[in-house]
């Protein structure tokens with residue numbers, strides 16, 4: 277657990293984000309909010325079809341979510357109150373600024389919803405191809421420079437041991 281000067285507690289956990297107790301779980305989504313693979317599939321499988329249904333309604337109403345932006349749905353059967361769907365960039369196609377933006381906007385959305393805890397996966401490091409090192413560096417910088425309102429705790433959840441070890445090294449070096 278890291279205690280930051282901005283007041284946030286940050287924890288790195290290796291595991292399945294659908295098992296985490298947090299007010300919001302962040303999903304690594306695509307612009308169409310079609311949760312067909314990776315962490316998105318795991319969230320819908322465990323949380324229930326309501327999450328995909330609300331996602332479809334969102335896209336029908338507002339259009340696709342731009343890269344670097346977020347959208348919110350309920351969390352179905354998961355312990356969380358909300359799912360914040362963050363659309364990260366595809367490595368080499370969209371820029372790192374979009375990953376920075378997706379992470380920052382997920383935190384801002386949690387504050388807007390007056391939540392105290394948020395769990396984040398390694399956005400863009402699966403199907404979207406980002407190296408763990410780059411995602412970890414961007415994430416640590418966003419968390420460090422963030423000025424929280426209601427958020428007290430950020431839990432970063434890494435699925436593989438490899439991802440966990442890389443994030444741990446970069447967070448240890450920077451926090």
Ligand code: ADP
Pocket residue numbers: 291292293294304305313314315316318364397398399400401402403404405406433434435436439
């Ligand atoms: P993206 O399209 O943004 O790359 P993915 O879902 O493919 O999204 O991958 C993002 C990260 O989430 C990857 O590091 C992947 O290993 C991880 N991941 C997959 N399933 C889970 C899960 N159940 N909990 C936490 N992280 C997960």
